[in-house]
Amino acid sequence: MNTIDERDFFDEKVIGKFSGFLAVSGNVLGLRRRIIDRDTIVDEKKGAYGDMLELGPDGIHTVDMRPLHVHVTRAGTPHRVPHSFGYWHINDVDEVYLAIPAPEGDPKGHFVVCQQRPVGKEGESFAWFCERCLTIIHEYRFDHGRLGLNEFWRAELAATVEYNATSRRCPECGHENPLGYSWNTVKDTPELAAARRYW
Amino acid sequence: MTAAPILGYDFPLDGPNGWHEAHRYLIWTGHFPPGAPATALQERTAGVTTTFPVKPRSLSLVAAGTPHRLTHLFGFWRISDCDMLVVRAELPEATYLCLYISSGPRHRTDRVVWYCPQCGTELAPWSHDVQRFGAGAFWDRSLEAVRAFNAAAALRTCAHCGAVHPAAFGFDSDLDSQAEQEARALW
Numbered sequence: 001m002n003t004i005d006e007r008d009f010f011d012e013k014v015i016g017k018f019s020g021f022l023a024v025s026g027n028v029l030g031l032r033r034r035i036i037d038r039d040t041i042v043d044e045k046k047g048a049y050g051d052m053l054e055l056g057p058d059g060i061h062t063v064d065m066r067p068l069h070v071h072v073t074r075a076g077t078p079h080r081v082p083h084s085f086g087y088w089h090i091n092d093v094d095e096v097y098l099a100i101p102a103p104e105g106d107p108k109g110h111f112v113v114c115q116q117r118p119v120g121k122e123g124e125s126f127a128w129f130c131e132r133c134l135t136i137i138h139e140y141r142f143d144h145g146r147l148g149l150n151e152f153w154r155a156e157l158a159a160t161v162e163y164n165a166t167s168r169r170c171p172e173c174g175h176e177n178p179l180g181y182s183w184n185t186v187k188d189t190p191e192l193a194a195a196r197r198y199w
Numbered sequence: 200m201t202a203a204p205i206l207g208y209d210f211p212l213d214g215p216n217g218w219h220e221a222h223r224y225l226i227w228t229g230h231f232p233p234g235a236p237a238t239a240l241q242e243r244t245a246g247v248t249t250t251f252p253v254k255p256r257s258l259s260l261v262a263a264g265t266p267h268r269l270t271h272l273f274g275f276w277r278i279s280d281c282d283m284l285v286v287r288a289e290l291p292e293a294t295y296l297c298l299y300i301s302s303g304p305r306h307r308t309d310r311v312v313w314y315c316p317q318c319g320t321e322l323a324p325w326s327h328d329v330q331r332f333g334a335g336a337f338w339d340r341s342l343e344a345v346r347a348f349n350a351a352a353a354l355r356t357c358a359h360c361g362a363v364h365p366a367a368f369g370f371d372s373d374l375d376s377q378a379e380q381e382a383r384a385l386w
Binding site: 008009026056058061068071074075093103110114 | 210226
């Protein structure tokens, strides 16, 4: 039985459990302490958290991820955060983002990522679109509902390794695309770190 | 001509307080001036009411099936078959509050109930068919249950012990009657 403090996921003794993602009841939550003021969000490892990109039929849309705004990326929308993860994420469920500015006297605010827990055939893809013409060039499907959250990070890394083993050349325009990279910076090789800086 | 697909949604917390439907999520964003009555999350399990401490920052999840309410925000207990997330953040200019309801095809019913203040007996249960009316409509329709509860002493009187429940209030304070406004200030 959780204590009342453990039921507050922002509690300093609890929030670390959500540094990746954690499934709680019917939701999956990721919680990060980031340097957040009224205008900007900074990830200490990756730098300024810039715009999120969403891909629609008419091309790439830029989402201004502003603190004190709830942003919902609708299920099925390919999206990515440059320099944070080097693939387009396509989720069968909605993703909800909220950045809360730091309280007075504390440089770090709270960044919340939330989605419903996938069930059954619900899952997600890690995909790559040609950076020049937006043709899809590689997709790795993860059956989240069947395999569970514990397999997510293995799948995310496997997708990136699989993509990087291809030519990354667009079958439509012939452009050679940059390497993909994982969300987690720990396994960045110099080549992957360079790719992270690039896109 | 067909409309462009919706890729995402954006809701500012400092905009007007209100509910937003965002595909499968139903999200309430709101803010209150400093010094406003604290909206503490309460849950009811095994006949016991637990009041979560009000902190400058908190994020709590109400699991599906758990009776819950927020003090001074809605004067009834809600029981849903989907989760609710409650995010609270105090900043110098306001206290911001977000409620995330993870709705969708598996969300079928939201219920309203009150508990006898003396013996905990369930009073005046009311049910909302989410599949028929939609998840967002619950917050408007529940005012009907509140007003029926307030109007009938028999509904507020416990058949088991005879205790009388105080008046209830709905979600939208702009719609409060005088009696509902007074009840909102109390609990």
